[in-house]
Amino acid sequence: xxxxxxxxxxxxxxxxxxxxxxxxxxxxxxxxxxxxxxxxxxxxxxxxxxxxxxxxxxxxxxxxxxxxxxxxxxxxxxxxxxxxxxxxxxxxxxxxxxxxxxxxxxxxxxxxxxxxxxxxxxxxxxxxxxxxxxxxxxxxxxxxxxxxxxxxxxxxxxxxxxxxxxxxxxx
Amino acid sequence: xxxxxxxxxxxxxxxxxxxxxxxxxxxxxxxxxxxxxxxxxxxxxxxxxxxxxxxxxxxxxxxxxxxxxxxxxxxxxxxxxxxxxxxxxxxxxxxxxxxxxxxxxxxxxxxxxxxxxxxxxxxxxxxxxxxxxxxxxxxxxxxxxxxxxxxxxxxxxxxxxxxxxxxxxxxxxxxxxxxxxxxxxxxxxxxxxxxxxxxxxxxxxxxxxxxxxxxxxxxxxxxxxxxxxxxxxxxxxxxxxxxxxxxxxxxxxxxxxxxxxxxxxxxxxxxxxxxxxxxxxxxxxxxxxxxxxxxxxxxxxxxxxxxxxxxxxxxxxxxxxxxxxxxxxxxxxxxxxxxxxxxxxxxxxxxxxxxxxxxxxxxxxxxxxxxxxxxxxxxxxxxxxxxxxxxxxxxxxxxxxxxxxxxxxxxxxxxxxxxxxxxxxxxxxxxxxxxxxxxxxxxxxxxxxxxxxxxxxxxxxxxxxxxxxxxxxxxxxxxxxxxxxxxxxxxxxxxxxxxxxxxxxxxxxxxxxxxxxxxxxxxxxxxxxxxxxxxxxxxxxxxxxxxxxxxxxxxxxxxxxxxxxxxxxxxxxxxxxxxxxxxxxxxxxxxxxxxxxxxxxxxxxxxxxxxxxxxxxxxxxxxxxxxxxxxxxxxxxxxxxxxxxxxxxxxxxxxxxxxxxxxxxxxxxxxxxxxxxxxxxxxxxxxxxxxxxxxxxxxxxxxxxxxxxxxxxxxxxxxxxxxxxxxxxxxxxxxxxxxxxxxxxxxxxx
Numbered sequence: 001x002x003x004x005x006x007x008x009x010x011x012x013x014x015x016x017x018x019x020x021x022x023x024x025x026x027x028x029x030x031x032x033x034x035x036x037x038x039x040x041x042x043x044x045x046x047x048x049x050x051x052x053x054x055x056x057x058x059x060x061x062x063x064x065x066x067x068x069x070x071x072x073x074x075x076x077x078x079x080x081x082x083x084x085x086x087x088x089x090x091x092x093x094x095x096x097x098x099x100x101x102x103x104x105x106x107x108x109x110x111x112x113x114x115x116x117x118x119x120x121x122x123x124x125x126x127x128x129x130x131x132x133x134x135x136x137x138x139x140x141x142x143x144x145x146x147x148x149x150x151x152x153x154x155x156x157x158x159x160x161x162x163x164x165x166x167x168x169x170x171x
Numbered sequence: 172x173x174x175x176x177x178x179x180x181x182x183x184x185x186x187x188x189x190x191x192x193x194x195x196x197x198x199x200x201x202x203x204x205x206x207x208x209x210x211x212x213x214x215x216x217x218x219x220x221x222x223x224x225x226x227x228x229x230x231x232x233x234x235x236x237x238x239x240x241x242x243x244x245x246x247x248x249x250x251x252x253x254x255x256x257x258x259x260x261x262x263x264x265x266x267x268x269x270x271x272x273x274x275x276x277x278x279x280x281x282x283x284x285x286x287x288x289x290x291x292x293x294x295x296x297x298x299x300x301x302x303x304x305x306x307x308x309x310x311x312x313x314x315x316x317x318x319x320x321x322x323x324x325x326x327x328x329x330x331x332x333x334x335x336x337x338x339x340x341x342x343x344x345x346x347x348x349x350x351x352x353x354x355x356x357x358x359x360x361x362x363x364x365x366x367x368x369x370x371x372x373x374x375x376x377x378x379x380x381x382x383x384x385x386x387x388x389x390x391x392x393x394x395x396x397x398x399x400x401x402x403x404x405x406x407x408x409x410x411x412x413x414x415x416x417x418x419x420x421x422x423x424x425x426x427x428x429x430x431x432x433x434x435x436x437x438x439x440x441x442x443x444x445x446x447x448x449x450x451x452x453x454x455x456x457x458x459x460x461x462x463x464x465x466x467x468x469x470x471x472x473x474x475x476x477x478x479x480x481x482x483x484x485x486x487x488x489x490x491x492x493x494x495x496x497x498x499x500x501x502x503x504x505x506x507x508x509x510x511x512x513x514x515x516x517x518x519x520x521x522x523x524x525x526x527x528x529x530x531x532x533x534x535x536x537x538x539x540x541x542x543x544x545x546x547x548x549x550x551x552x553x554x555x556x557x558x559x560x561x562x563x564x565x566x567x568x569x570x571x572x573x574x575x576x577x578x579x580x581x582x583x584x585x586x587x588x589x590x591x592x593x594x595x596x597x598x599x600x601x602x603x604x605x606x607x608x609x610x611x612x613x614x615x616x617x618x619x620x621x622x623x624x625x626x627x628x629x630x631x632x633x634x635x636x637x638x639x640x641x642x643x644x645x646x647x648x649x650x651x652x653x654x655x656x657x658x659x660x661x662x663x664x665x666x667x668x669x670x671x672x673x674x675x676x677x678x679x680x681x682x683x684x685x686x687x688x689x690x691x692x693x694x695x696x697x698x699x700x701x702x703x704x705x706x707x708x709x710x711x712x713x714x715x716x717x718x719x720x721x722x723x724x725x726x727x728x729x730x731x732x733x734x735x736x737x738x739x740x741x742x743x744x745x746x747x748x749x750x751x752x753x754x755x756x757x758x759x760x761x762x763x764x765x766x767x768x769x770x771x772x773x774x775x776x777x778x779x780x781x782x783x784x785x786x787x788x789x790x791x792x793x794x795x796x797x798x799x800x801x802x803x804x805x806x807x808x809x810x811x812x813x814x815x816x817x818x819x820x821x822x823x824x825x826x827x828x829x830x831x832x833x834x835x836x837x838x839x840x841x842x843x844x845x846x847x848x849x850x851x852x853x854x855x856x857x858x859x860x861x862x863x864x865x866x867x868x869x870x871x872x873x874x875x876x877x878x879x880x881x882x883x884x885x886x887x888x889x890x891x892x893x894x895x896x897x898x899x900x901x902x903x904x905x906x907x908x909x910x911x912x913x914x915x916x917x918x919x920x921x
Contacts, residue, residue: 046911047804048890049849050897058890058903060911063554065888065903096891155893 015113019135021142022089022102025077029102030111030135030142031089037097038090039105052158056101059088066090068099069154093151100147111135116144179231183279186227188539190276193220195613197269201262202616208250208257217265218247224272235288236275242295243268249299264298266617267291342395349393350413350441360392360441361420363427365410371432374406381410381430389423390415413441540603542643548600553886553905555593560907562586601793605640608686608695611650612637615657615684622661629668629678630661635685641693645787648767649695652760656697656783657684664701664781674778676700693787700780704773706732716740733773737761765918766901768794768811770866796885796904796914797863800878801845807885807904807914814866816879819859830854833873835864842873848921849899865917874917883907887914 019030020039045057045068054073058065068088072080080086085104090097119131130153132144197220204213221243228236243265249255271291278285342350353360363385367377378394378401385391394401395411414423420438427436563586569579612634619632641649665671665680672678683698710724713735719727735741739758757771764771768788775781788794788811796807797816815835822833824842831842831854842862847855859875885904894900899920906912 044910046913048894048897048900048903048913050851050900051894055894058894058911058913060905060909063550063557063905065890065905065911067891067894094892096893098891098893151893158893159896 016110017113017116018108018110019142019144020089020105021107021109022087022105024071024075024103028106028140028142030109030144031091031147032144033108035091035148036089037092040088040090040099042084042086042088042101052154052161054154055158059099061090061097061099064097066097066099068101069151070101071150072101072103074150074154089147091147091151093148093155098151100151109137111137111142119143182231186231187276187280189227190224190272193224194269194273194276195610196220198617199613201265201269202620204257205259205262205620211251214247214251218244218251221247233279233285235285236272238292239268239271239275239288239295242292242299245299246295261298264294268295269617343397346393346395346397346413353392353413353415358390358392358415359417361414361416361423362437362439362441363412363414363420363423364435364437364439365412365427365433366435366437367408367410368432368434369408371408374408375401375404377430377432378406378410381427381433382412384426384430385412385414385423388426389420542604545600545604549597549886550888552593552597552600553888555589555596556886557905557907557909559586559589559593561909562589564908597793601642601789604642604644605789606643606646607638607640608646608693609637611646611653612684612686615653618654619657619661619682622658623665626661627667628661628665628680630665630680630682633681633683635683636687639686639688639693641686641787642789645693645767645769645789648763649769649785649787652763652771652785653684653695653697655757655760657682660697660699660701660781660783663704664699666702693789695785695787696782698780698782703777703779703781704733704736704775705777709733709735713738713741733775736773737771762919765812765916768809770811793884793886795882797882798880798906798912799845799861799863799876800880801849801876805880805906805910805912806845807883807906807912808863808917809901809914810882812866812917813863814871815864817862817864817873819862819875822862833862835871835873838871840864840871840873842875843921844875845915845920846877848874853921863917872917872921874920885912885914 018033020033020036021028021030023029040061043059045059047057048055048067051057051067054069056068056070056073058067060066070079072078080103083103087102087105088099089102089105090099092098115136116133117136118133119128130146130150132146135142135144197217200213200217200220204210204217207213221240225237225240225244228234228240246255246261246265250257250261255261268291271286271288274286275288277283350360365381367374371377378396379398382391382394382398382401392413392415394413396405396407400406412423412427414420416423420440424436424438427433562582566579566583566586569575569582572579615634616632619630623630623632660682665682666674666676668678671680681700684696685698686693686695688694706729710719710727710732713719713732714721714724718735718738718741724732736757737760739756741756741758761771764785764787770786772784772786773781774784795810797810797813799806799808817833817835822835824831824833825839826832827839827841832839833842834840843853844855844859847853858877860877861879862873862875865872865874883906885906887902888904889895890900890903899916901914901916903911903913
């Protein structure tokens with residue numbers, strides 16, 4: 001299974017997809033509902049020393065320790081702390097669950113396949129590989145994100161950094 | 172947890188797990204066999220293992236493994252029957268077959284293509300033929316099935332068994348027709364081969380009785396001899412009944428096993444395939460003869476069960492034309508002395524393509540559990556512990572207020588009870604994670620054999636305490652280190668035989684691997700009586716590699732010199748040999764051990780030998796940890812890695828080369844700041860209240876922390892792949908008040 005497949009949106013009959021819509025900065029994003037395990041309020045996040053910058057820390061979710069990423073940092077937005085609307089969206093990544101902080105979760109919605117356009121025409125830059133498409137809902141544009149890919153890339157980067165560090169130490 | 176998986180995949184997993192265990196046993200046994208070629212018990216055991224693998228593989232249609240295990244079986248049978256002696260060449264073929272099976276297992280597990288076996292099978296065939304040509308064959312002549320083969324039927328003529336996978340053409344036409352039509356109807360046929368005791372009287376009555384009994388629970392399709400023949404008293408000591416049963420004939424078999432005068436029952440799925448295996452007949456014959464075999468010791472309990480069943484049936488079937496009831500006691504004795512059901516079930520996996528995987532009948536006592544489930548349970552216990560702590564806190568608050576004091580004290584006693592319960596629960600789950608060290612030790616005899624041969628050394632390898640239990644994660648973590656240490660013992664430790672003799676030592680070297688439970692730890696030792704480690708040589712080598720200066724070497728004590736072998740990039744061998752030089756050094760061994768909070772210690776005496784000692788925690792899931800304050804964070808530090816906690820006010824901090832250091836009982840120890848170290852700036856920050864002196868094998872370090880919160884038993888949790896490889900971070904835990912905290916590995920934090 002390629003990474004792209006794993007993030008493919010699950011489409012229901014009639015050319016519809018179900019997404020969880022959330023906001024980050026001024027924009028509205030959507031992720032495939034199948035990749036979301038749970039949405040929880042912000043809770044105490046304990047920082048992990050030497051973790052990469054975009055890792056906010058770890059939380060206790062019913063006895064499990066779960067790493068939490070800050071999507072704002074990932075996208076280069078300014079940090080935002082203490083907003084009661086913020087949520088942690090839990091996403092499965094391989095055998096792990098990983099939390100992603102978003103500004104607020106607006107709704108679960110159905111969008112029609114026809115309203116989705118490929119990202120190439122609208123977006124440029126690094127984020128493009130994480131964007132599956134842009135959906136038009138009324139006047140709004142919803143950026144459909146492949147969170148699973150974001151996380152797996154973040155994982156790879158972290159592990160690579162750890163290896164580099166280890167190599168340096170061994171010298 | 173209930174995932175719907177492909178049934179085949181599930182069966183395969185079970186089979187492979189079983190094969191893994193069996194192969195481990197086999198390897199050990201083969202090494203033993205080499206030492207004691209006449210040990211019939213071992214031959215029998217290995218034979219049985221191969222037989223079981225063959226049966227299991229056949230069930231799932233894994234022909235490659237069937238070929239190999241079948242070949243092994245044949246070879247072992249030649250030893251067993253005295254046609255062949257155990258020679259090195261012979262053993263090598265057997266070892267190669269085991270290796271192939273291991274590879275085959277690994278390939279299936281990793282979903283790779285299974286390794287080719289043609290060469291191996293051919294080799295086994297060649298070796299087997301040699302023996303065949305040399306030895307007498309009389310006993311292997313297939314005996315044609317003869318329904319009317321009559322007479323008293325002594326145990327020697329146990330010819331029926333192998334015919335369960337019967338050539339339909341060889342059967343009486345009427346019987347064959349019945350079977351064919353039943354198969355055509357899609358019935359799942361089982362051939363029950365019933366062997367009567369040699370002294371059984373009224374055989375035709377017994378046969379009839381069994382047919383009647385079976386008729387009550389399954390559909391009897393046909394029998395040999397047929398019902399008509401039985402009525403005409405044309406019977407032998409063997410009766411084959413073909414029944415339609417969905418449970419593989421298990422129920423039928425158990426029922427028959429409890430009938431009077433039955434010595435042995437075999438249930439096999441019946442398929443009209445022509446396949447005859449004289450070895451099977453021979454093996455079964457021997458089993459039937461009831462010599463000894465390890466089955467005698469095994470199913471004492473199932474024997475009892477059978478005896479009980481016999482009693483029940485005896486009462487229930489009063490109408491049967493026999494003295495079943497009266498024979499109850501005799502049956503009981505027989506059943507326990509010769510557990511027919513079990514022995515035959517274990518032997519039941521014949522080469523018929525569909526033989527069921529033999530299962531031990533004492534399954535009721537143990538279950539296989541996914542480690543993930545245990546981890547999950549452990550997590551839940553951790554939650555309970557946290558709740559309990561919260562409850563105590565609430566109780567304390569309530570008790571402070573006179574109005575709520577009585578409720579408070581009630582809650583408090585509840586919390587105390589919860590504490591007891593949860594810690595017992597915790598203990599139980601930890602127990603469940605333990606495995607005997609045998610599970611990794613068992614492959615070492617083979618490895619040592621191969622290694623010593625390759626090095627031209629003669630070594631007696633002994634294992635002690637193989638039933639000592641350890642957490643499976645710890646076991647996994649010491650597997651590679653042990654391989655390395657044992658290799659070192661063979662390669663660098665034990666001298667060549669001539670040299671040993673010249674030194675007045677016994678020609679054969681001795682390596683002992685032992686495991687023993689000591690207090691809260693398991694101690695695993697590798698002792699050899701070899702050359703020992705030459706501290707001077709170690710120093711010279713370290714200087715040559717630029718690890719230390721000449722000057723430092725001169726000042727070094729022998730003990731410190733030995734520590735050098737743990738430095739990265741160190742290896743005393745002038746040239747890396749095939750055996751121990753693989754770019755992995757003792758430094759890796761040590762870091763592997765430290766990952767599981769283990770410690771390693773090397774003691775050596777020139778000319779007398781070396782002892783490597785591993786001290787391991789019983790479990791990884793829970794550890795005692797020191798909770799320290801650092802900035803506004805709380806970190807957990809395994810108590811096992813802290814030698815001593817010093818209050819800063821009691822020590823004097825000086826400086827060496829401009830960097831802080833303190834004097835601990837005459838030894839100068841660098842002082843770093845935890846807060847700084849975690850920001851990769853170890854010397855930054857001061858105002859520490861305490862310093863933790865690390866228990867480290869190389870350079871002890873004093874780590875300054877802002878505050879000491881206390882010591883707690885913490886449940887170790889994984890942080891997931893993303894955060895799994897951060898330097899100095901060992902994992903995370905959840906503290907009593909519910910916050911997560913990072914567990915630090917202080918030996919790697921700087």
